[in-house]
Amino acid sequence: MYFLETAILIFIGSFLLTYFTMPKIIWVVERKRLMDSPDERSSHSLKTPTMGGVAFFYTLIFALFFIRGRDVFDEAMYLIPGITIMFIIGLKDDLIVITPGAKMLAQVAAISFILVNPSFTIHSLNGFLNINEIPYYLYLTIGGFMMLTIINSYNLIDGIDGLASVVGMVIMVIYTTIFYLTEEYFFALLSITMNASLMAFLGFNLSSDKKIFMGDTGSLIVGFTISVLTLKFLALRPVVYTDLPFLLENAPLIAISILIVPLFDTARVFAIRIANKKGPFSPDRNHTHHVLIDYWGLSHKQASFIIGCFNLLFVMLFIVLGSTAKNLGMVIMLVSVVIALGYIFFKYNYNFATLKQKILLRRKVERIKSRVEDKSGKKKKVKPNGSFVPSENRKSIEEDQPLESRKNEDITY
Incomplete structure (x- = not known):
């Protein structure tokens, strides 16, 4: 009962703190002109405030102060420097773009605080694929790589309104349930705190007049929190926890199912970029959510x-399978689903060769349409900002500009 009361207070406090301070962040960002400007790969057309993740940072810090007594291995004191590093590097990336290498070094520094805490040490895979004891150096390697993968995978799915928040909320609900059943109340409360912040942020992210993005500031903090919860989940011992609805030896596959959306999307996008002889971190619009919007005509919501919904159903399926199925059967099932998903997204010409051809063809058609309009007498001129307007609206634009600036703008498309 005491946990339930604490959970309710933490949820309400975190939600209200994020909800009532988000408008202040929007006001500061707009006043200081720190908004995100759209480019050729953006899913928005207007300048939009970013850095909504600032609210995530101080909400987590406040929450850790109140729940720190429940951490057996003083995990809160190890989380604070890691979260702070993620906040600083994310804030810097929102203000001035930094290189992937610098961002990766900062992430390594942040996860180092987590890996050295004994609470997160993975001593065994509990018989998964007949693997039991794990050497400490191997744990550091696997744990570090896993956390880096999760952080960057979550960062990459933050491309349309609501997606990062919805996926994050699904993940937090699942981890809240798992850690409540295993009586790891500190991590259950940590999940509740992050979930409350994401719920409060979602309303602003989907708003039409008070819109804000979480930015790298938010996606790195949320991704870091998810990676910490995942590492703790894999460190659970079967001799202690028996109330889970699945066999703990299937925990690695359950963890993959929980993170299926960011992991699948990252693997798919990296494969496309490498096949096109580009860097894996080069920006494009090949993400799964971009395909759903650009080619299937869906809205962001x-x-x-x-x-x-897919993420939630996928986890529920694997929890049911994980209650009785053996490791090998679940591995086969997971591989089959991933192959099926890849086939679905590539069947309709979403493959390495034709995806680029579709984009080029669409641009060519647009150019032809513009030329036809020009020949029919509907000439388009260039605005000062580079966009096009019909000739009949040209006069009002010219009257608002100095004569010298108008001399070089009479460009016919």
């Missing part, structure tokens, strides 16, 4: 809802 629809795409986010569909992906979130």
